Structure formats: C-alpha cells, structure tokens
Amino acid sequence: MISDSLVMPILQGIHLSRSFGQGETKTTVLYDVSIELFAGQITLLMGPSGSGKSTLLAVLSGLLRPDSGTVMALGHDLWALSDLERERFRLRHCGFIFQGYNLFNALTARQQLEMVVRWGEGASAREARRRAEEMLDLLGLAKKAHLRPSELSGGEKQRVAIGRALIKEPNLCFADEPTSALDWKAGQQVIELLRSAAHDRGAMVLVVAHDARIIEHVDRVIHMEDGRLWQQEESEPVLHTIKQAR
Amino acid sequence: MTSYSLITLWYERQRYVPGVLAVGFSALLIALQCGLLLGLFSITSIPIDHTQADVWMGAPAVSSVDLGRPIPEGTLARMGALPEIERCEFYLQGFAFWNKPNNGGSELCMVIGSNLSPDSLGKIDKLTPEQCGLLAEEGTVIIDKSDEKKLGVELEKKAEISGYPVRVVSTTRGLPSLAGPYVLCSIATARKCLPVQKDQTTTYVLGRCRNPQDAPKVVKQLNQYKDVLAFTKEEFSLRTRLHWLLRTKAGIALGYAAALGLLVGAVVTSQTLYAATVASLREYAVLRALGIPRWRIAGMVVSESFWIGIIGIALALPATYGLAWAVESCIRVAIVSLPWWLLSSAAAVTLVMALVSGLFALRSLRQIEPAMLLR
Numbered sequence: 172m173i174s175d176s177l178v179m180p181i182l183q184g185i186h187l188s189r190s191f192g193q194g195e196t197k198t199t200v201l202y203d204v205s206i207e208l209f210a211g212q213i214t215l216l217m218g219p220s221g222s223g224k225s226t227l228l229a230v231l232s233g234l235l236r237p238d239s240g241t242v243m244a245l246g247h248d249l250w251a252l253s254d255l256e257r258e259r260f261r262l263r264h265c266g267f268i269f270q271g272y273n274l275f276n277a278l279t280a281r282q283q284l285e286m287v288v289r290w291g292e293g294a295s296a297r298e299a300r301r302r303a304e305e306m307l308d309l310l311g312l313a314k315k316a317h318l319r320p321s322e323l324s325g326g327e328k329q330r331v332a333i334g335r336a337l338i339k340e341p342n343l344c345f346a347d348e349p350t351s352a353l354d355w356k357a358g359q360q361v362i363e364l365l366r367s368a369a370h371d372r373g374a375m376v377l378v379v380a381h382d383a384r385i386i387e388h389v390d391r392v393i394h395m396e397d398g399r400l401w402q403q404e405e406s407e408p409v410l411h412t413i414k415q416a417r
Numbered sequence: 418m419t420s421y422s423l424i425t426l427w428y429e430r431q432r433y434v435p436g437v438l439a440v441g442f443s444a445l446l447i448a449l450q451c452g453l454l455l456g457l458f459s460i461t462s463i464p465i466d467h468t469q470a471d472v473w474m475g476a477p478a479v480s481s482v483d484l485g486r487p488i489p490e491g492t493l494a495r496m497g498a499l500p501e502i503e504r505c506e507f508y509l510q511g512f513a514f515w516n517k518p519n520n521g522g523s524e525l526c527m528v529i530g531s532n533l534s535p536d537s538l539g540k541i542d543k544l545t546p547e548q549c550g551l552l553a554e555e556g557t558v559i560i561d562k563s564d565e566k567k568l569g570v571e572l573e574k575k576a577e578i579s580g581y582p583v584r585v586v587s588t589t590r591g592l593p594s595l596a597g598p599y600v601l602c603s604i605a606t607a608r609k610c611l612p613v614q615k616d617q618t619t620t621y622v623l624g625r626c627r628n629p630q631d632a633p634k635v636v637k638q639l640n641q642y643k644d645v646l647a648f649t650k651e652e653f654s655l656r657t658r659l660h661w662l663l664r665t666k667a668g669i670a671l672g673y674a675a676a677l678g679l680l681v682g683a684v685v686t687s688q689t690l691y692a693a694t695v696a697s698l699r700e701y702a703v704l705r706a707l708g709i710p711r712w713r714i715a716g717m718v719v720s721e722s723f724w725i726g727i728i729g730i731a732l733a734l735p736a737t738y739g740l741a742w743a744v745e746s747c748i749r750v751a752i753v754s755l756p757w758w759l760l761s762s763a764a765a766v767t768l769v770m771a772l773v774s775g776l777f778a779l780r781s782l783r784q785i786e787p788a789m790l791l792r
C-alpha cells in the first residue's frame with residue numbers, strides 16, 4: 172500500500188558526515204550523505220561490510236551524532252534536541268531491531284514485550300499484558316508467549332525482537348541485519364513482518380542488510396559503498412507515486 | 418521493576434549466589450558478634466537480671482549497676498509512698514578490695530548486700546533459703562565456686578574486705594563475673610565492707626509494683642526528683658551492658674570486625690551485581706535505544722540488590738540462631754544474647770549495605786551505549 176504520505180519525507184538526512192578516530196587513524200565513514208525516507212515504505216540499505224550503512228542508520232535514528240549535517244525526523248531537527256529530548260523522541264517514535272536478538276535470558280517472550288510498555292509508557296501490568304499478547308498473536312507466537320529465549324528458535328527470537336520494537340507502534344523503524352543469523356525461511360517471515368509494519372501500520376522502515384534476496388520484498392533499495400550513496404532503486408508503484416506528487 | 422528483578426534473580430540464581438552468601442555472611446557476622454558481646458556483658462547486669470525488683474532507684478547519672486553511689490535512705494519513703502508500689506527495700510553494691518588470707522595479696526571484688534528474707538527483692542536468685550540463713554550472721558559471705566582460687570579462699574576460710582574480717586560460709590554455682598568476683602552478703606555486712614557506704618545511706622532502693630506494667634509510670638514519677646535516677650529493670654539492665662560495651666572499648670573491636678564483614682559483603686555483592694549487569698549490557702542497550710529511561714534500568718539493578726539483601730538476611734537469621742545454639746552447647750553457658758532489636762538492627766545495616774552495593778554496581782550502566790549494537 173503506497174499512500175500520499177510518500178510525498179513528504181518523514182525522515183531526512185542532509186549532508187551527513189561522520190568519521191571515527193583522530194589524526195592518522197581517522198577514518199571517514201560517511202561522506203556528505205543525503206537521504207529521504209518515507210512513511211509507509213520499507214527501504215533496504217545495502218552495501219558491503221564497512222560501507223557505512225550501519226553508521227548511517229545510527230545517525231538517522233538518533234543513536235550516533237554526525238560530525239556535520241542535519242537529520243530531520245517528523246519535523247524535528249534530531250541532533251538539535253537535548254539528550255533527554257532525543258531519548259523521549261526515540262521512546263515515542265522509534266523502534267529498533269538488531270542482528271543479535273538481545274533478549275533477556277530470564278524473561279519470557281511476553282515479558283520481553285511487557286517490559287517495554289511498562290517501563291516506556293508507564294502502562295499498568297494488565298494493559299502491558301494485553302498489548303504484549305496482541306502483538307505476539309500478530310507475530311504468530313501466541314502459543315510461545317510463556318517461553319524464554321533459550322526455548323525459542325532463532326526465527327522466533329527475532330520475531331520477539333520485532334514485537335519488542337513494534338509494540339510501541341513507532342513511526343520510524345530501524346532494522347540492522349535482521350535476517351543475517353536466520354535461515355531464509357525464517358528471514359522471509361521477518362521481512363514480511365517488517366513490510367507489514369510499513370504497509371499496514373504506515374511506519375517508515377529502514378532495513379540495513381547485505382542479503383540480496385530481501386530486495387524483492389522491499390519498496391526501495393539504496394546502495395552504499397565507501398560512505399557514499401551511489402544508487403537508488405524504487406519499485407514501480409513507488410516511482411509512479413513520487414513522480415505524480417512532484 | 419521488582420517482578421523483573423525477582424524473575425532474573427531466580428532464573429540466574431547461580432550468578433547471584435555469591436552476592437546472597439556475602440550478604441548473609443555479613444548479617445550473620447554482625448548479629449553473632451553483637452550477640453556474643455551483649456551476652457558477655459550480661460554478666461555485668463546479673464544483679465539486676467537475677468533479682469525480683471521491678472524498679473531500681475540510684476544516684477543521679479548512674480551509668481551501670483556496679484557504679485552506684487550512696488543516696489540517703491530517706492529516698493525509700495518517696496518510692497514507698499507511690500500507690501503502685503507494693504514493697505521497697507535497700508540494696509548495697511560496690512567495688513571493694515578483698516585481702517586474701519595469709520597476706521596472699523588483694524583482689525578487687527564486687528560486694529552485694531541485700532535483704533535476705535524469702536520475699537527479698539535484691540537477693541540473687543541463686544541463693545538457697547539455707548544460704549540466706551547463713552548470711553544472717555554478720556561477717557559471713559558467699560562467693561561463686563569458680564572464684565575460690567581467684568580469691569584465695571575455700572569454704573569456712575577467713576579473709577578481709579576493706580579491712581573487715583569475713584568468713585566464706587557457702588558457695589554458689591553459675592555466677593560468673595567480669596571485673597571482680599561477686600561477694601554476696603547481708604546489708605549489715607555490706608555496709609562494713611563498703612567504706613563509702615556511710616550510715617543511713619543505700620546504693621539503690623529497689624521496688625516491686627503491684628502490677629509490673631506500672632514500672633515505667635513509677636519510674637517517671639520518681640525521676641521528677643533531681644537527686645535520684647530511676648529505671649525499670651529492663652532499662653537498667655540494658656544501660657549497664659551498654660556502659661560496659663563502650664567503656665571497655667569492646668565496641669571499637671566490634672565496630673572493626675563488623676565493618677570488615679560489611680566491607681567483604683559489599684565488595685562481593687557489588688561485584689556480583691556489576692558482573693550481572695555487564696552480562697546484560699546489550700539487552701539494556703536495546704532498551705536505551707528504544708528510549709527507556711536510564712533510571713528504569715538503574716532501578717532494576719538496585720531492586721536486585723534489595724532482594725539479594727532480603728534473601729541473604731533470611732538465610733542468615735536461622736544460621737545465626739543455629740550457630741548461637743552450637744556455641745552455647747559447646748561451652749554449656751548461655752552467652753549469646755539475640756534480642757529482636759539487635760537482629761533488626763543487623764538486618765537493617767546489612768540491607769543498607771546491599772543497597773549501597775547496588776548503587777556502586779550502577780557504574781556498569783555507564784558502559785551502555787546503544788550505538789554499540791550497530792557495530
């Protein structure tokens with residue numbers, strides 16, 4: 172589903188640069204990168220290892236301050252906000268999925284999700300439980316809600332991690348190599364869930380990956396190499412909508 | 418927060434066992450040491466704990482039962498005039514020099530002179546009616562069997578107290594002493610043995626209430642007079658023990674040992690929590706990326722330290738009683754005193770230590786950096 176919300180970018184990186192180290196060891200990872208990302212669209216950021224794609228994701232999501240450039244997210248200049256304001260922005264609007272599942276060993280699938288709602292929004296235990304169960308149902312994990320990470324498969328763990336990211340109903344969803352530790356069948360399920368978050372919930376979803384099999388499941392592919400964006404491909408419906416809007 | 422802490426503690430219990438044991442060890446050490454010292458110093462309050470008075474009235478600022486000074490005998494009338502008082506009587510106690518026979522040297526002893534009638538308030542309960550009868554004769558004393566050697570006498574042997582000749586007519590058992598052996602006698606004999614105790618003075622006036630519950634009320638009324646100081650039996654007993662605890666500097670030794678126990682507990686608990694937090698750093702980093710405030714995560718660590726404290730204390734309590742019982746079974750003397758306030762204090766101090774350990778472990782949270790998940 173492509174909506175009119177594609178007209179205006181929900182997230183925009185403008186002339187972003189970032190380097191690590193100092194002096195002779197200084198390495199520039201992002202060179203004057205500009206990017207526009209839209210609500211309701213799932214975008215794949217591809218590139219070889221060390222191309223700077225994870226750094227770009229970190230900068231765009233408010234986790235890593237750029238050396239120069241601006242990130243406009245939902246009308247806010249993200250890096251002009253104070254640390255606390257940016258933290259609140261992430262709490263309200265951002266969901267993250269990482270390569271490692273990073274689930275608490277001691278907690279069940281349901282508790283992993285409840286924790287985010289209770290601690291993030293101060294929801295009651297009952298409300299958190301209701302929403303966690305709803306989300307797990309959506310993820311096809313209703314019968315595994317009581318299981319701990321050690322009792323779940325890799326794909327199931329990643330689906331719990333996706334649930335943890337989506338239970339807040341974020342506008343911006345960032346996924347870093349979400350399928351790299353999974354077999355293709357589980358990987359497909361994960362990508363479909365992220366696609367659904369974009370198309371059904373209207374979220375902007377940015378996926379960083381190097382698995383070419385994902386390409387056919389996303390709306391847009393951006394290639395990155397040596398800290399620069401060098402090729403953007405849009406799926407046909409997306410191109411049509413953007414052209415019409417312009 | 419608490420539920421997640423408890424779930425984590427239980428699921429990863431092997432990780433937290435050292436912390437729980439360290440807290441338990443600290444609580445055990447503090448409670449048992451204090452209990453031992455209190456028990457040891459309970460010897461000093463034997464004259465109070467093994468007599469029948471509900472109220473003790475002595476000189477102002479008296480800090481321990483063995484440090485009483487003479488007060489006028491006339492003060493007895495004040496106590497006797499109170500309607501709550503059933504009976505009151507004189508009681509003499511003080512340090513004196515015991516001169517061993519045949520110039521065998523001298524020894525400090527604690528002379529106790531009391532009424533010897535069957536319903537006496539000041540008579541040590543270890544004295545039998547026969548022994549009381551023997552003491553009725555002036556110049557006769559009774560000592561504990563364990564002090565015979567120290568005092569250089571045996572049964573029917575003569576010695577002198579402050580130059581006054583006395584004769585040992587019997588011995589008791591189970592009357593241990595700390596500063597000087599107890600020497601039990603009549604009031605008349607005690608007055609001769611204690612030179613500071615002039616005529617028409619007494620060291621204490623003891624009272625029995627018609628209803629023992631009225632003792633605090635009686636004490637309050639008597640303390641309106643500035644030339645005396647009155648206590649309930651329990652108050653005076655505790656005051657005497659605490660005085661000895663502080664005067665002998667045993668409190669300092671106790672403080673050092675307890676501080677050492679606390680330090681060991683704090684370091685182990687802190688490190689346990691630190692290691693546990695570091696092990697979950699990536700999980701916490703995800704929460705931080707999602708915008709969960711840092712204080713929520715800190716709250717979980719402190720909550721874990723609280724529960725480690727509670728569980729450690731819960732384990733320490735029966736262990737303390739068990740060890741106290743074992744010690745007393747070995748030496749066949751009850752010397753470990755574990756009143757509720759002592760156990761509560763030990764538990765409170767240990768719990769604070771566990772919470773402080775949790776606060777120290779929070780330094781690990783500085784390492785949480787959400788961007789690290791993307792490298």
